[in-house]
Amino acid sequence: xxxxxxxxxxxxALVLALLPLLNxxxxxxxxxxVQVLPxxxxxxxxxxxxxxxxxSAIVCLVxxxxxxxxxxxxxxxxxxxxxxxxxxxxxxxxxxTFAGKAPDGSEESKARAAKRLLTEFIKGRDxxxxxxxxxxxxxxLFMPLTENKQAVLAAISATDLPALAYTNISKGLAxxxxxxxxxxxxxxxxxxxxxxxxxxxxxxxxxxxxxxWVKQMNxxxxxxxxxxxxxxxxxxxxxxxxxxxxxxxxxxxxxxxxESLNIPYKAYQAENPDAVQKAINDINQLENMPLHYLEKIPxxxxxxxxxQLAGFFIGLLLALKFVEARV
Amino acid sequence: xxxxxxxxxxxxxxYNVFPGAHSGKVIGNGLVFNxxxxxxxxxxxRHLDLRASFLNPFxxxxxxxxxxxxxxxxxxxxxxxxxxxxxxxxxxKQIIVDCLFSAAESAHATGDRFGFVGCGQTLDPQLLISxxxxxxxxxxxxxxxxxxxxxxxxxxxxxxxxxxxPDRSALVFLLSDFYLPMAMVRQIMRRLNQHMVVPLVIxxxxxxxxxxxxxxxxxxxxELGKTRTLLMRxxxxxxxxxxxxxxxxxxxxxxxxxxxxxxxxxxxxQAELISQYFFxxxxx
Numbered sequence: 001x002x003x004x005x006x007x008x009x010x011x012x013a014l015v016l017a018l019l020p021l022l023n024x025x026x027x028x029x030x031x032x033x034v035q036v037l038p039x040x041x042x043x044x045x046x047x048x049x050x051x052x053x054x055x056s057a058i059v060c061l062v063x064x065x066x067x068x069x070x071x072x073x074x075x076x077x078x079x080x081x082x083x084x085x086x087x088x089x090x091x092x093x094x095x096x097t098f099a100g101k102a103p104d105g106s107e108e109s110k111a112r113a114a115k116r117l118l119t120e121f122i123k124g125r126d127x128x129x130x131x132x133x134x135x136x137x138x139x140x141l142f143m144p145l146t147e148n149k150q151a152v153l154a155a156i157s158a159t160d161l162p163a164l165a166y167t168n169i170s171k172g173l174a175x176x177x178x179x180x181x182x183x184x185x186x187x188x189x190x191x192x193x194x195x196x197x198x199x200x201x202x203x204x205x206x207x208x209x210x211x212x213w214v215k216q217m218n219x220x221x222x223x224x225x226x227x228x229x230x231x232x233x234x235x236x237x238x239x240x241x242x243x244x245x246x247x248x249x250x251x252x253x254x255x256x257x258x259e260s261l262n263i264p265y266k267a268y269q270a271e272n273p274d275a276v277q278k279a280i281n282d283i284n285q286l287e288n289m290p291l292h293y294l295e296k297i298p299x300x301x302x303x304x305x306x307x308q309l310a311g312f313f314i315g316l317l318l319a320l321k322f323v324e325a326r327v
Numbered sequence: 328x329x330x331x332x333x334x335x336x337x338x339x340x341x342y343n344v345f346p347g348a349h350s351g352k353v354i355g356n357g358l359v360f361n362x363x364x365x366x367x368x369x370x371x372x373r374h375l376d377l378r379a380s381f382l383n384p385f386x387x388x389x390x391x392x393x394x395x396x397x398x399x400x401x402x403x404x405x406x407x408x409x410x411x412x413x414x415x416x417x418x419x420k421q422i423i424v425d426c427l428f429s430a431a432e433s434a435h436a437t438g439d440r441f442g443f444v445g446c447g448q449t450l451d452p453q454l455l456i457s458x459x460x461x462x463x464x465x466x467x468x469x470x471x472x473x474x475x476x477x478x479x480x481x482x483x484x485x486x487x488x489x490x491x492x493p494d495r496s497a498l499v500f501l502l503s504d505f506y507l508p509m510a511m512v513r514q515i516m517r518r519l520n521q522h523m524v525v526p527l528v529i530x531x532x533x534x535x536x537x538x539x540x541x542x543x544x545x546x547x548x549x550e551l552g553k554t555r556t557l558l559m560r561x562x563x564x565x566x567x568x569x570x571x572x573x574x575x576x577x578x579x580x581x582x583x584x585x586x587x588x589x590x591x592x593x594x595x596x597q598a599e600l601i602s603q604y605f606f607x608x609x610x611x
Contacts, residue, residue, distance in 0.1 A: 026543055028545045028546070028547040028554060029545070029547070030546075030547060030549050031534065031546035031555075032410035032411075032504055032506055032534060032549055032550075033410060034548040034553055034554070034555045035506070035548075035551070037546070038563075040566070043555070043556055043557045044556075046543070050556070323541075323542055323543050324543045325539035325542025325543060325559055326539070326542075327539065327544065
């Protein structure tokens with residue numbers, strides 16, 4: 001319970017709360033001799049009570065004005081799971097089926113299949129912190145790492161929108177890595193789950209950066225490659241050695257690049273939704289390590305409560321004003 | 328001023344040589360027989376008493392000697408402390424003024440001399456009427472002065488008032504609300520011991536019995552600056568009334584110990600009240 005205020009200067013007005021201690025505010029009438037009046041316990045009690053009520057009313061008002069809140073808090077939690085960043089390919093080709101056609105109703109698109117299967121995957125993992133990012137021409141931030149399952153599911157379902165143009169995987173990876181950058185301590189495993197149906201060339205600048213970050217952050221990388229029919233696979237070697245370059249065979253070279261990172265890495269080449277499902281089940285089993293993290297409890301506004309209390313106290317005072325007797 | 332503004336009072340004037348309306352001990356022309364004296368001692372043959380002379384064993388001529396009716400000094404000592412500015416059903420200030428006029432007129436009508444001492448925190452020479460001055464204008468002047476002034480302070484002046492009274496026994500009306508400490512009341516009475524004191528206790532029903540039965544009240548004291556908050560209810564009202572009755576009893580006891588009977592004025596000033604008082608208690 002650490003209380004905080006938005007406008008600390010306002011607290012100076014708390015001095016005003018001392019005013020009712022000097023005068024209880026009941027309208028006065030002149031009297032020649034109060035010493036003749038007998039002592040009355042109930043009256044004294046009421047007088048003290050009025051002062052207390054007025055004091056509390058002013059304190060509540062000032063605290064309300066100062067914006068009292070229960071400051072942002074963190075709760076330490078331990079669970080079994082991992083930090084997972086889902087990096088989704090939002091390029092145009094994801095809107096086609098595995099057969100490389102526009103979906104006609106009998107078959108679902110790759111993006112749809114990925115969404116469906118990932119949703120199930122997320123539902124099955126209770127203690128993970130999951131972030132969602134996408135990439136196309138530019139990286140897209142969907143949801144930072146969070147333990148809030150509903151937010152993640154919503155983010156996943158938002159990826160269903162019609163896709164954009166190109167595949168800029170290096171920027172997407174950079175964004176996925178940036179999710180981990182803000183984490184101070186390493187606990188649980190850090191996973192990037194890349195779901196894509198194609199690859200692109202990684203420029204040398206990004207390559208260096210990614211190599212460095214991946215090492216620093218101790219990342220595990222899984223790549224679910226949704227292979228369309230007739231597209232080159234991850235492990236295919238071109239027949240013509242002249243075609244053996246990154247521009248012609250980006251998938252093969254990306255795979256090679258990932259392998260060269262010297263991190264736990266696994267690629268799944270899926271040609272249909274069932275294969276994707278299998279890959280996901282695989283990951284589900286692999287990644288279950290103790291996870292130590294701080295759950296954030298957002299700051300809680302208490303000024304409304306203060307105003308309500310102040311209103312209540314002022315109402316009481318008003319009621320007392322109405323029962324005043326006129327001499 | 329109406330006719331009934333004049334009240335009647337009685338008091339033996341002890342040794343005042345000036346003729347007036349009150350019985351006294353001075354020998355002179357009068358109707359009250361005092362004693363027989365030898366003609367040689369009181370050579371007034373008109374008052375020769377032949378029967379007494381005949382019965383006198385020494386055959387001295389005896390003369391009847393009478394007591395003279397004498398003049399009296401009447402004083403009004405008014406408490407002009409802040410508590411006297413209270414206005415309940417009746418304004419206490421107005422009561423002071425009424426009483427001043429009434430006493431002055433009554434004294435003049437009876438042929439007595441009237442003096443006034445206004446006692447605030449200190450004695451203000453502006454608010455004094457010496458009995459030597461028999462001008463009614465002075466009374467009117469002081470009445471307007473009291474009416475227009477704001478009363479402040481406490482009634483400490485009452486203790487010094489005795490210094491302004493004559494050595495001869497006078498009739499002193501002591502006008503106050505007597506919300507003073509009992510010790511102070513006693514001290515005042517001790518200082519006025521040689522005079523005949525009539526304490527006029529000015530109270531108001533609104534202070535004691537006419538309080539509201541229910542509700543929240545806050546009283547601020549006119550003199551002390553203290554405040555009291557009261558949650559009025561019938562039982563408390565009873566308690567306050569009882570407290571006033573108790574106070575009344577205490578005052579009565581205190582005054583009686585000095586041989587004075589207080590007159591409680593709670594319904595505004597009426598001259599008849601004082602007349603009645605004298606018919607009931609005062610002995611001549």
